[in-house]
Amino acid sequence: MDKETIKKELADKSNELLAKYGEQDLVEDISVMNMATKTVFLxxxxxxxxxxxxxxxxxxxxxxxxxxxxxxxxxxxVPCCAPSYIHVSFNVSINK
Known part of the structure; x- marks a missing residue:
């Protein structure tokens, strides 16, 4: 599977979850780090x-x-001028 497909699927799955629980934010992009032995999606x-x-x-x-x-x-x-939130971050490492 190519990187662009994985990025899109990870963003779609994240947004489905946010919508399922009534959260107002959207994941617009997934970052990619290319390393010698693996690719990491953030x-x-x-x-x-x-x-x-x-x-x-x-x-x-x-x-x-x-x-x-x-x-x-x-x-x-807890930002100074906006509502507080929980920042959930993930990374997925795929060996080459």
């Missing part, structure tokens, strides 16, 4: 309803685990 989601963060992380893991080795992290963000 994405992030903003979750404004704290009650949804754990559910979204679990569902995200289920949806993307078949692509390769995954890591999912979350962090609470």
């Amino acid at each position: 994405g992030s989601l903003r979750v404004y309803n704290y009650d949804n963060a754990g559910k979204i992380k679990n569902d995200l893991e289920k949806k993307i685990k078949n692509y390769g080795e995954i890591a999912i992290r979350d962090e609470k963000i």
Whole structure:
């Protein structure tokens, strides 16, 4: 599968989850890092309803685990002039 297809699928799956839980943010792009032995896809989601963060992380893991080795992290963000949210980031490593 080519990189552009994987990027689109990861963004689509992320946006499906955000919509499923009524979150207002959208994932517009997935970043790609090319390394000698693997390709890493990086994405992030903003979750404004704290009650949804754990559910979204679990569902995200289920949806993307078949692509390769995954890591999912979350962090609470409290900006000065905007609503606080949980930043859920993920990376998917695919060996070449």
